[in-house]
Amino acid sequence: MAVVLKGSDVAKAMKEKMSADIEQLKAKGITPHLGIMRLGERPDDLAYERSAVKKCESIGIKCTVFQYPVEMTQQELIDEMKRLNGDPSIHGILLFRPLPKHIDENVMKHVIDPGKDVDCFSPVNVAKVFEGDNTGFAPCTPEAVMEILDFYKIPIEGKNIVVVGRSMVVGKPAAMMLIKKNGTVTICHTRTRNIEKICREAEILVAAAGKAEMITGDFIGDGAVVVDVGINMNAEGNLCGDVNYAEASEKAGYITPVPGGVGTVTTSILARHVVDAAKKAGGLS
């Protein structure tokens, strides 16, 4: 049976480090502060918001939710974002996406201050992830994957790594981060042939396909490290990942559960981004 890579242990260790940073900041009169911009009340946004606010506040990060009507115009949203960009008390800005159709993300992403863009919306931060430049903010989920591998001391260099999924939210940035750490990375997707065979040869498998339990036991090599990024509902209406946990854990050496794996760490990464932004603003990094 595979060793379970628990997100809660990773999050706990991150919290300890962040608490020390936050103490330092508070000694300088700075409280790290996240501004959350939300249009309307999409259930996904509300769920993530609840968990982000809970995580942040538990560590001592202030959160302010700016809720707007979905009918808000693009110009109004631009003005609001500029106001938050210019507000020195706010260190990080999270704008929930997708945006309503009448607002162009391609416009908005150029408005956000890259230094406050804690969820990698700005092209400046996107380009840095591609380049392997650590001075920006990466998307929180793939960074959570890296944090878990790092916490559990899973070696990456020279490993044969397969990433299933090519989204900008997880798959592609995860691949870039793994390459930066000297992994040999294969990116698979819906059009990949022989995907089972390719995955089975992976020493580290990152499942970010967004498809409930598609990674069955046949995809898993003996002793592989399996990181499951998926959050789905299965046929029984239960929360599940992209990996069939029961089957995979029979063959894998290490596996992240869902829930309790990557998702648990993601909001900690968001919190750390806010702390890092506050440190930079306060001249502490």
Added chain:
Amino acid sequence: MAVVLKGSDVAKAMKEKMSADIEQLKAKGITPHLGIMRLGERPDDLAYERSAVKKCESIGIKCTVFQYPVEMTQQELIDEMKRLNGDPSIHGILLFRPLPKHIDENVMKHVIDPGKDVDCFSPVNVAKVFEGDNTGFAPCTPEAVMEILDFYKIPIEGKNIVVVGRSMVVGKPAAMMLIKKNGTVTICHTRTRNIEKICREAEILVAAAGKAEMITGDFIGDGAVVVDVGINMNAEGNLCGDVNYAEASEKAGYITPVPGGVGTVTTSILARHVVDAAKKAGGLS
């Protein structure tokens, strides 16, 4: 023996298409115009400049070389670039890199107008390549790779593709472009273990390692498509690629030569970017 994928045939077809576009532009009183910014006289810059100017002028694209002393300050370069950004007669800007050490590329890349950035210097264009968004300008060399595959009707979808090299100039953008075309892409590099075996399994192999003839016959699967991006000198002082051509061509199905392969197409891509920028400026696209 492998079929030779000749760059000259690809460049010729591109020239025909571009000529039609340029005629249309000239009918509107617009001459596509590339501004080349060069500090000092590095031999590599001069060689590329000669070949770019020759290619552009042969098609009817005007080129102006702005030559500056290497001692030029960063602020002077910023001012010059802003002048070119603001000059409506200039549609594309190519700034030779690497820049002298006293000038920060990380500053300059934010100065260039993304709409004139025909060699993918701006983070806006870098991010678009990562995202698979074709509305920007990709780096010329990996786009030349794609153009060759397209011209010779080499299928990409579902193919097992290996890219050797992870640079921002070729390897990583080539990988993103191949993923966009639904290839299954593995990125190898200096830390990859069993690189011969991984390469040998590739249906399409893109060699962009920057190491003379490192891809020997043992790296080539029977019938593979081999695209050689390298431009090096071998021990005998002759121009050669990253691929040992004599050995590889015995096993490959298709292969690009060096010289006469990817390099021949690269300046055509640059020229097309200038034409595309001029079309956009002239409201023709």
